Amino acid sequence: MQEANKTRVSKVAFAFIMASFFMLLFLSSTFFLTSKRNIPNTEKDQYDTALRGNIITSDHFIIASSKQIYRAEVDLRSLDKGKLELFLKLFEIYSGSSKAQMQDIKKRLELAFKKNAYNFILSQNLDSKHASYLKELSKKLYVQGFFKAFANNNNKVETRGLSISLHKEDRNYMSKDTLTPVIGYTRAFFDEESKMLKNIGVKGLEKYYDECLLPFQNEKVQGLKDIGGNIILDLNSVQKRKINGCDLYTNLHLKLQKTIEKAIDQRNADLNASEIIVGVMQSNTGKILALASSRRYDPSNRGKDLSVLNASAVEYAYETGSVIKPFIFTTALRLNKLQLNEQINTHNGYYKLGRFTIQDDHKAKSMSAEEVLVYSSNIGMIQIAKRLSNFEIVSGLKIFRFGEKSGIDLPYEQKGELPNPSRLRDIEKSVLSYGYGLKTTFMQLLAAYNVFNNDGVYITPSLANAFYQNGKKVDLSAEFGKEKILSSTAAKQIQNILIATTEKGTGRKALTEGIIIGGKTGTARIAQKGGYSTTRYNASFFGFANDAKNAYTIGVLVRTPTKPYSYYAAQSALPMFKDVVDILIQEDFLEPIKP
Structure with a gap:
């Protein structure tokens, strides 16, 4: 009888010890999982830059408008010289570059290789359509292992390859010299927020209504990213929609x-x-x-005679x-x-x-x-x-x-x-x-x-x-x-x-x-x-x-x-x-x- 009691006590003690062990294990795991750790960031920010507004005539012609211009550059350390010709051919097709532009790129590449330079600008005058094509090309080449890894200045191994970034806002004047000097013109300035060249009014309507025409709010999307790097839009994501500068309606015909x-x-x-x-x-x-x-004068190609830029009226x-x-x-x-x-x-x-x-x-x-x-x-x-x-x-x-x-x-x-x-x-x-x-x-x-x-x-x-502007006419x-x-x-x-x-x-x-x-x-x-x-x-x-x-x-x-x-x-x-x-x-x- 006494022996049976001892056995029962031993079993209870063992069960208590095992329960305590598992409880400690659970608590330590919970602490570990909820504590800050050096894990890859699962959040992503995505931006789209707002543009300067349009100027429109009374007979419904847009006489001044803006568009986004992109830059394409490649890190030469990620390029295999044996694949260089293939890369340039693909770039020509996807960017829509002319033969003359490709000849210029090849000449500049030779000099860059001789100088051991690595950040090489292929083009900085790409429209949004060709920029999107090149972004797709860059993804495909990266997935297929086209670009090689290299050790950077900090001796960390990385792969860069082809990158496409927003370069500037280009102001277009459809009617060339018509309506000048009344319409005026803009000059480029570097915008710290968007890290790109934007336009500010200097003369004419561009100057007088500059505050209205300037971009109001850039687009920002922030949230968790999926396995493909795309932002998951849910209740926890942050969205600020893009608001371009105002569209200015004129009495001019x-x-x-x-x-x-x-x-x-x-x-x-x-x-x-x-x-x-x-x-x-x-x-x-x-x-x-x-x-x-x-x-x-042509606002996009102004001459040396500055007096012509004045509205004499x-x-x-x-x-x-x-x-x-x-x-x-x-x-x-x-x-x-x-x-x-x-x-x-x-x-x-x-x-x-x-x-x-x-x-x-x-x-x-x-x-x-x-x-x-x-x-x-x-x-x-x-x-x-x-x-x-x-x-x-x-x-x-x-x-x-x-x-x-x-x-x-x-x-x-x-x-x-x-x-x-x-x-x-x-x-x-x-x-x-x-x-x-x-x-x-x-x-x-x-x-x-x-x-x-x-x-x-x-x-x-x-x-x-x-x-x-922003759905409202004033x-x-x-x-x-x-x-x-x-x-x-x-x-x-x-x-x-x-x-x-x-x-x-x-x-x-x-x-x-x-x-x-x-x-x-x-x-x-x-x-x-x-x-x-x-x-x-x-x-x-x-x-x-x-x-x-x-x-x-x-x-x-x-x-x-x-x-x-x-x-x-x-x-x-x-x-x-x-x-x-x-x-x-x-x-x-x-x-x-x-x-």
């Missing part, structure tokens, strides 16, 4: 712009001017449908000549210092002003107030200016926004210059009345003339109307203001006088059957050291062209034409204005009114 640019080039082949600028503005909205220049301020007269005239009307039916003494076309004698082309003893504008009498304008105080004449110009930026969506816009009324002498006030002693820009004049064709309302010119019309600055009666009076100017005065060459045309010519000598040039002029014509439904304000500036006698606006700017009106009819923007 590509076909109209190209047609006007062609007409400008044809006209300038005869005039040989330093620049011709043309603007077409929808009068009731302020939308710029075309803003063309003869000084254009807003960056070049000049003395205007007679196109300023309607604004002085309007000021006198508005202040009841002038009546349309009164006679103005024009001194038979000759008038002594200081040591100079002013001559009118249309000589008369006197003219009606309307005729002073119709026949562009400098002498008549001097008499009208005398009725205004210095403060009144300068304040009258400020009402039309001269001396301040028009507010158009272009960078580096100039304000121009107005004289200080407290320092304005009588002779300076006299020459101010016909366009000397102040400076304005093309865009200031275009916006100011628009008031006469828009019921007295000043409206800020605009190149863009909306942008689209209207930009609220960014461009409107203000009634002139009574409807006064605006109509000046509009009628400008129509009379084209019917029987200095603007007759602009007449187009079935279209309501009005406007004013201006010819001004260019200031130089010691006075004014006798050979260099700016010639301009600003006005409007309307049919039964549509109204457009149009400006033309011809800078320093060199053809003999072409410095007269009637010989240069006016025919160019007529070309533009004909184009507007041809492209169905205007429809001649039937008798």
Whole structure:
């Protein structure tokens, strides 16, 4: 009996010891499995870089866009020289490289082998399609053991082979030099986050809307990877989707712009001017449908002449000549210092002003107030200016926004210059009345003339109307203001006088059957050291062209034409204005009114 009890106790003790052993084993295993160990990382990060946004015309053409450019490189230590020809042949097929490009690669390879270099760039101008082909090729070659292992500088054995990486964001301009310098251009900069070259706006729309066009958010996917190295998307994975820069929608009409640019080039082949600028503005909205220049460039291949890159329509301020007269005239009307039916003494076309004698082309003893504008009498304008105080004449110009930026969506816009009324002498006030002693820009004049064709309302010119980003469209019309600055009666009076100017005065060459045309010519000598040039002029014509439904304000500036006698606006700017009106009819923007 005692022996049986001893045996029972022994068995229980043995069972307890074994249970304790297995419990210890379980606990130690659990600790080992849950503790940090030096095991391969099962997580993977995957990135996709967002791109700069597109710029789009009103006729639905993408005129500026971006694409990803990839680089292909190979570690020469992983290449078996006996397989080099096969590797190069495969690379040629998958990359779409030309024979000339492959010849260049082979020449550079010879030099690299001689110098014992190992990081060799095969190409750094691959599009996304060929980059994806090469990534597949790299995987296949790696799996098949095509690349050999080597000892790196740390004496660790590794295999590198062919690698494909994002190199830069390339900005493309589909229309080449069309719409320049308005569209502007970008320059490349190295982005630390994405480790690649990106673009930042420098001029034109690219600069003004740079913050909107810049990429907003890169794509990031993070999670566990499967045996093939692909990320497993589950509740624990992290995803940030790609948000490209905004798509910018403009008021510019590509076909109209190209047609006007062609007409400008044809006209300038005869005039040989330093620049011709043309603007077409929808009068009731302020939308710029075309803003063309003869000084254009390819944004992707800019030349050495940096002045060509400037948008002269807003960056070049000049003395205007007679196109300023309607604004002085309007000021006198508005202040009841002038009546349309009164006679103005024009001194038979000759008038002594200081040591100079002013001559009118249309000589008369006197003219009606309307005729002073119709026949562009400098002498008549001097008499009208005398009725205004210095403060009144300068304040009258400020009402039309001269001396301040028009507010158009272009960078580096100039304000121009107005004289200080407290320092304005009588002779300076006299020459101010016909366009000397102040400076304005093309865009200031275009916006100011628009008031006469828009019921007295000043409206800020605009190149863009909306942008689209992240599934949301934002209207930009609220960014461009409107203000009634002139009574409807006064605006109509000046509009009628400008129509009379084209019917029987200095603007007759602009007449187009079935279209309501009005406007004013201006010819001004260019200031130089010691006075004014006798050979260099700016010639301009600003006005409007309307049919039964549509109204457009149009400006033309011809800078320093060199053809003999072409410095007269009637010989240069006016025919160019007529070309533009004909184009507007041809492209169905205007429809001649039937008798």
